[in-house]
Amino acid sequence: MSIKLEVKHLYKVFGDEPAKAIEMAKQGMGKDEIFTKTGMALGVKDVSLQIHTGEIFVIMGLSGSGKSTLVRLLNRLIEPSAGQVLLDGDDIAAMSDEALRNVRLKKISMVFQSFALMPHLSVLENTAFGLELAGISVSERHEKALQALQQVGLEAHQHAYPDELSGGMQQRVGLARALAIDPEVLLMDEAFSALDPLIRTGMQDELVQLQAKYQRTIVFISHDLDEAMRIGDRIAIMQGGEVVQVGTPDDILHNPANDYVRSFFQGVNVSQVFTAKDICRRKQSTIIRKTLEGGVVAAIAQLQEADRDFGYVVDKEGRFEGIVSLASLWSAEKSGKSLMAACLLDLPTVNADASLSEIISVIAQAPCAVPVVDDHQQYLGLITRAQLLQALDREEGTNP
Amino acid sequence: MTTTTETADPWSSAAPPADRSMASDPWGNAPSADAQASGSSWLTASSEQAPITNTWLDPFQVEWFDLRGIVNTGVKHLVENFRGFFDVAKQPVDWMLEIFTLALTSAHPFVVIALFALVCWQVSGWRLALGGIVSLVFLGAMSVWDESMITLALVLTSVFFCLLIGIPTGILMSRSEGFARALRPILDAMQTTPAFVYLVPIVMLFGIGRVPGVIVTIIFAMPPLIRLTHLGIKQVPADLIEASRAFGASRRQILYRVQLPLAVPTIMAGVNQTLMLSLSMVVIASMIAVPGLGLMVLRGIGRLDVGLATVGGLGIVMLAILLDRMTQSLGRDARERGTRHWYESGPIGWIYRQFKTQSKN
Structure with a gap:
């Protein structure tokens, strides 16, 4: 993946x-020490x-x-004190006012927490x-603006004024305004924080959908972990002007760099943030290869050796095939049936991307550990009741 | 040059008798002494005249420096050497005033009334148009039409120059904190100094008549416009300015596309204040031979003719109310008046609709 925007020692x-x-x-x-000694506030430190x-x-x-x-240093709304901001290799922090204006007109646009509509x-x-x-003619800019409004579903309100719209609609206009110039980089400063929770989730989904279509580079500022987890490909966590951790949502969830990062999860609804694949575990002892030599007999031996009641049948590409129990294997052995015939019917699987809240009842009712599969039936692991409870319990959940 | 202007100056011929009358004047003592001993220190001056000196017990018996003398000689110097400059400086005011006066007094009263009514209808609605017609006809019925139009011309001229100078000054103040800080005390002085104080130097510099009257009015009426322009621009929310910058607006674009449009209601409040102050200044300005409704009031007071003063005063009040309502409604935008665009209301809206229906057919 190519680097669009690089910040060096800012x-x-x-x-x-x-x-x-x-x-x-x-x-x-x-930061505090410097402030007490000099009265100067360190806003961003060596990022x-x-x-x-x-x-x-x-x-x-x-x-x-x-x-x-x-985020304001990225488009130089605030003048950096030291360091570089490289957009495609051009240093924004050092460019002339004219060049900077050009970047703001064509390449970087911004969405604000307060909407900031005229x-x-x-x-x-x-x-x-x-x-x-940018000096584009009326007809051309209205045409482009209308396209941008269509992207956010507001073309019907084009003649309304901002004060006639709801908060969510106003922020859609803010987003459309930023999209209209067809920017390469979109900065979103707590763009959805002022919206009520239901509309916020809707807007997040829309943003993700838009992103799937247009593939822009988006820098999104948020104080809300749920939001960050939901939309972020990668997350940087800041503390006292420093970046303390950068990583994918999973990284940060599973290996928080310090207590500050961990403290973010305190208020988080785990059952929404974690998905089935986050908490499932692979146990080799319970995986039975479909191509296992010795068939049913070998399967019985494997389960007995591992002291398990259930086994999970997987083909050679790793796709999940079914669940067998010791009881079903024995009866298959007696009647001379194959391994596949021993598979129990009506036992559930859960999708890898299902949130914990969605799978609670499935896991609670299943007689055995529930296998987790992805969209291609690939076997990812198991979730037991104990694991689920552990994950739902905050203290344990951050360190599975 | 000095001597010719001196003799041509109506004020200078009046000066000697004023000097003579100083003798009977209870305050006359010091100024005449200063006039002769201008430039010499207060110590020598006081020792010649009276044994009054400053002591530690009473340090403020005698002035420490002679501001009165400085101002007197300064103004005198200005009058003697820069009369030509002030004559040129008042020319634009003179022209503008001529245009307004000519237009308002030479046109048939009904034409003026009709024009006023149309403008009222456009900026506000038919109610104000009706009010405008009634009040203007009433002015005519009191037989003060000419005086009213002269007063109106004076007010319009002064407001015109207030706009011309005041709005750019207000913008400059909003752009430079230093300039704003320097100008603020001057604005305070312009507003609080009693008009009589600068009436005299203005007469000395510009003479008497309508043009100096307008200039006095401008000085008195401009500060609120400057202040409110400044305020209007300053109170544009910072996040809008930031958003404009983020989208690549230059300073000029921010001013013209964001700050000024958003400051319009506040600026219009300033225009309104300027108009009201101009009208109130008309009476005072009539002391330097400015004709119009103010002069009627002044004459009424002088002759103890309460009726005459009332007629003049009532005329001023009616003009004031009419102009006030007009400028106030200018401060509201079209949407507050229930239409989407300004051209959809009033007489222009009527014409617009005619056009629309025609193009449809």
């Missing part, structure tokens, strides 16, 4: 002598990131962690705002 100091504060930071002093083309990169942190400052312009004019600034 610093932002709010104060008179940034060089001094950066020096102190390099010597290992913390280096690589954001790939076409991914949704979520920057997550609590208020004051510097995430909003960081109250004196209609929805269509708002959407065409970026194009208007």
Whole structure:
């Protein structure tokens, strides 16, 4: 995957002598210490990131962690104190005002938490705002703006004014305005945080769908782990102006770098965040190859040796075929049937991407551990009742 | 040049008798002494005249520096050397005033009334149009039509120049914090200084009559427009400015496409204030021989003719209310008036609809 946006050793100091504060930071002093000594606030401290083309990169942190400052450094709404921001290799932090304007007009656009729509312009004019600034003719920019409005499903409201729309619709206009210039990079600063939960989830789904279609590079700022997990391809977690961990949602869930990262999961609804594949485990002892030499007899021997009552039959490509029990194997042996004939009917499997809340009842009712399969029937592992309960219990759940 | 302007200056001929009358003036003592001993220190001046000196017990008996003398000589210097400049400077005001006066007084009253009614209808609605017709006809019925039109011309001229100077100044203030800080005390002074104080130097510099009257009015009426333009631009939400920057707007684009459009209601409130202050200044300006409704009031007071003063005063009030309602409705946009666009209401809206139905047929 190619790198679209790269941040190298980026610093932002709010104060008179940034060089001094950066020096102190390099010597290992913390944000608070620097503030008490010099009165300068360290907004972003030595951040280096690589954001790939076409991914949704979520920057997550609590208020004051510097995430909003960081995203504004990416399009230089805030002037960086030191470091580089490379867009396709061009350093945004160092370019001339004219070049910077050009980047903002054509390559990077932004969606704001507060929507920031122009109250004196209609929805269509708002959407065409970026194009208007670029000096594109009325007919052309209205055409493009209308296309952008269609993407967010608001073309019917093009003549309305922002104050006539609901919050969710206003943010759709904000999104359409950012999409209208057909940007390569889309910055979204807590774009959905001001919306109520139901609409927020809807917007997240829509964003993911849009992304599936257009493959833009999106940098998404959020303080909400659920949101980050839902939409992020990769997540960077910020604390006190520093990036403490970067990784895929799974990485971060399973191997949190420190207590701060772990603390994010405290308020998280695990049953929504974890999916079946997150908690399932592969136990070699219970996997019975379909091509097993010795057939039913060998299967019985394998299960007895491992002290198990149930076995899971898998073909040589790793696809799940069925579940056998010791009892069913014995009766198959008596009547001389094959391994496949011994498979029990009516036992459930769960899909890898099903959330824990969806599988609770399945697991609770199944007589045995439930196999997890993906969309291609590939066998991924088992979930037992004990595992599920463990995962649902917060303290244990973060370290399965 | 100095001598010719001095003799041509109506004020300078009035100066000597004023000097003589100083003798009977209870305050006349010091200024005449200053006039002669201008430039010499207060110590020598006071030792010649009276043994009053400042002591530690009473440090403010005698002024420490002679502001009065400085201002007097300064203004005198200006009058003597820069009269030509001020004559040129007042020319644009003169032209503008001529145009407005000519247009308003030479046209048939009914034409003026009809025009007013149309403008009222456009900016507000038929109610204000009706109110405008009634109040203007009433002015005519009191037989103060000409005076009213002269006053209106004066007010319009001063508002015109207030807009011309005030709005750019307000914009400049919003762009430069230093400029704003420097200008604020000047604006305070313009608003709070009693009009009589600068009436005298204005007369000395510009003479008497309508044009100096307009200039006095401009000085008095401009500060609220500057302040409210500044305020209107300043109060545009920061996130809108940030969003504009994020989409690549230049400073000029931010000003014209975001700040000014959003500041319009506040700026219109400033225009409204400027209009009201201009009208209230008309009476004071009539002291320097400015004709119109103000002069009627002044004459009424002078002759204890309460009726005359009432007629003039009522005329001013009616003009004030009419202009106030017009500018207030300018501050509201079309949507607050129930239409989507300004061209869909009023007489222009009527024509627009005719066009639309015609093109449909």
